Amino acid sequence: MKKTMIALMVGCLVAVLGACESQNVDQQAQKLENNELAGTWVLKSILLGDMIDLPCGIPNEGKFEPITLELTTTRDETGAVLLLNGRSSVNQYSGSYALESYDETTKTGKLKMSPIGSTKMGGSPELMQCESRYFLLLGQAVDYQLSTINGKQQLELGVLSTQKSVAPIGGKGNFLIFEKQSK
Template structure:
């Protein structure tokens, strides 16, 4: 009986600790207000990232890929951005605003003009719209989170 009670106690303790680590979408969006993007973090963006999902329920087309690749620009406050947005290739640049600890698109998004399925084209429009409104980011290991809006209303997740 004592072994059974001990075992149940351990199971309940493990179960309770797992639930505490679960981050809700609201928590994730609220976390964006605490992010302080430093110049060192800005430099961590370099490289190619593959889009995985949105925080909120947005359809991502099957058998399509979106990417974002950052490379150094002419100054330490600019990153050149290139990638694929499900159908088309795109390019733009992000600037770093040290005073506001934020980033933003510095140039209109240029892209090729290929056509895809209606689902792919909608996903591409959503992807570009969100990119144009990115204000904060976080790099956690090999995961990049781009926070859309101020305050954040969406998060775009990428893996390296």
């Protein structure tokens, strides 16, 4: 009888703690939605280790349209659903992600990406290669950092190198650097 009662109390404690953690991430998502993370972001550069590369874009009448990422939040019966969509160098894409943590002081956090789906249009080999690299880096993203540089909001999304983790290539990390688009 005592063992059954202890097992029941432990089960209830685990359920309560799990609900608190889920609610905490949901609250963090709501804070970010109302503040800095939600919105349309434009890819400005890509950091691979210690090398910065410029992104390619979509050719449009002799000009290149930027690669974009739009982050939104919606709600369903399970709580906040964090969605992403945008335009790559050739195709439109969409997916979702989950926030695992966020530190308001450092404006850094952890996230988990869902698989990314896209339209299936073809382009030049160069643009298709660019798109493949973009989707690879976006899909591998586990870290993010928000900052303001020269008065513009910036989002670094990828695998940021820290004391605890080392990025797969180079020392600084592998990440996509976005700038928030003005409304």
